[in-house]
Amino acid sequence: MSKYWNNKINSATPYVAGEQPKPGQKVIKLNTNENSYRPSPDCSDAIKTFDVGALRLYPDPECTIVAEAIAEAEGLLPDNVFVGNGSDEVLALCFQTFFEKKGNTDLPVLTPEFSYSFYPVFEEFYDLNPKKIPLREGLEINSDDYIGVPNCGIVIANPNAPTSRAISLTDIEKILKANPDSVVIIDEAYAYFMEPYETAASLIEKYSNLLVVRTLSKSYSLAGLRVGYALGSEELIEGLKRCRDSFNSYPVGRLEQAIAAAAIKDKRYHEWSRGEILKTRQYTTDELRRLGFDVPPSSANFVFAKPPACISAEKLYQNLKAKGILVRYFKTEGISDRLRITIGTMEQMERFIQETEKEIDDAKDS
Numbered sequence: 558m559s560k561y562w563n564n565k566i567n568s569a570t571p572y573v574a575g576e577q578p579k580p581g582q583k584v585i586k587l588n589t590n591e592n593s594y595r596p597s598p599d600c601s602d603a604i605k606t607f608d609v610g611a612l613r614l615y616p617d618p619e620c621t622i623v624a625e626a627i628a629e630a631e632g633l634l635p636d637n638v639f640v641g642n643g644s645d646e647v648l649a650l651c652f653q654t655f656f657e658k659k660g661n662t663d664l665p666v667l668t669p670e671f672s673y674s675f676y677p678v679f680e681e682f683y684d685l686n687p688k689k690i691p692l693r694e695g696l697e698i699n700s701d702d703y704i705g706v707p708n709c710g711i712v713i714a715n716p717n718a719p720t721s722r723a724i725s726l727t728d729i730e731k732i733l734k735a736n737p738d739s740v741v742i743i744d745e746a747y748a749y750f751m752e753p754y755e756t757a758a759s760l761i762e763k764y765s766n767l768l769v770v771r772t773l774s775k776s777y778s779l780a781g782l783r784v785g786y787a788l789g790s791e792e793l794i795e796g797l798k799r800c801r802d803s804f805n806s807y808p809v810g811r812l813e814q815a816i817a818a819a820a821i822k823d824k825r826y827h828e829w830s831r832g833e834i835l836k837t838r839q840y841t842t843d844e845l846r847r848l849g850f851d852v853p854p855s856s857a858n859f860v861f862a863k864p865p866a867c868i869s870a871e872k873l874y875q876n877l878k879a880k881g882i883l884v885r886y887f888k889t890e891g892i893s894d895r896l897r898i899t900i901g902t903m904e905q906m907e908r909f910i911q912e913t914e915k916e917i918d919d920a921k922d923s
């Protein structure tokens with residue numbers, strides 16, 4: 558609290574990011590769903606050939622080189638693409654641009670009950686009315702639960718985080734059809750890890766109320782770059798640009814744009830690192846199940862696993878942390894019995910499994 562802050566900041570509940578190791582601290586970091594592989598080698602080339610002299614000029618506000626690369630990859634037009642400073646920023650702009658209580662009707666924004674924990678932060682910050690839709694058996698999102706529920710907008714992470722479960726395009730289409738007056742945001746931060754890969758971007762031409770949000774932080778191994786984007790009808794993209802230009806017209810720097818465009822164009826590398834992560838995800842799932850964990854099939858670069866009865870999720874989290882292995886534990890009722898574990902390299906996951914097995918054995922003996 559401060560007398561210098563306004564009421565909004567005094568009463569805000571900011572997002573709490575997963576812990577970051579201190580500089581120089583050696584840990585196996587499996588707690589924020591980053592990618593353990595290096596970014597595409599083309600990113601290094603983009604840095605080496607970058608003209609530092611160009612930094613005296615402001616960057617292109619439309620991020621044209623990035624928007625063109627994305628549009629080409631998705632079979633869309635650059636006017637269907639909005640590029641921002643990480644998808645968190647893009648999502649913040651979306652909440653400001655598309656959602657409001659609409660007079661005194663208090664229409665809520667619908668989100669799954671357990672989902673990305675930034676959504677409630679935005680809802681509070683932009684004075685929106687939240688409505689959490691419970692998950693079904695097996696942590697599943699059911700499209701029927703988003704039909705016939707009055708709302709001013711819908712946000713669904715697909716695959717959902719932290720649950721790792723995905724819904725089908727058929728279900729997304731049902732939600733879009735049933736809510737023609739609301740913008741439906743599909744947050745595809747982890748979509749590239751679905752097997753088979755599916756994207757709601759293929760529905761953009763059909764539904765002007767659909768906005769797909771993506772990031773380069775996960776599948777492109779570029780969390781440190783801060784580039785995210787939205788795909789949608791020209792009408793929605795234009796709205797986002799109006800919002801952006803009302804507080805920061807240049808959200809992505811010149812160097813960031815050059816690196817992002819290089820990464821997006823290197824489709825072979827993107828596919829290669831996906832393949833490695835899917836293999837390692839299968840190994841991790843099999844091994845955790847062997848140790849007695851409940852592991853729902855994951856469509857993301859993490860698993861959401863419930864340890865066997867001999868050890869609590871919280872205890873296992875703490876013990877692994879003491880051994881230099883960071884995973885994510887949420888002290889939230891309803892999911893506090895699980896750990897969200899990012900899929901790292903095979904070497905990292907073998908070490909994680911070894912240490913986890915020791916913990917389970919010790920817990921059984923005590």
Ligand SMILES: Cc1ncc(COP(=O)(O)O)c(C=O)c1O
Nearest residue numbers: 643644645673714746772774785
């Ligand atoms: C579902 C989801 N959406 C969006 C983001 C934000 O990604 P970024 O701001 O790095 O683009 C995350 C990050 O963990 C996420 O889990």
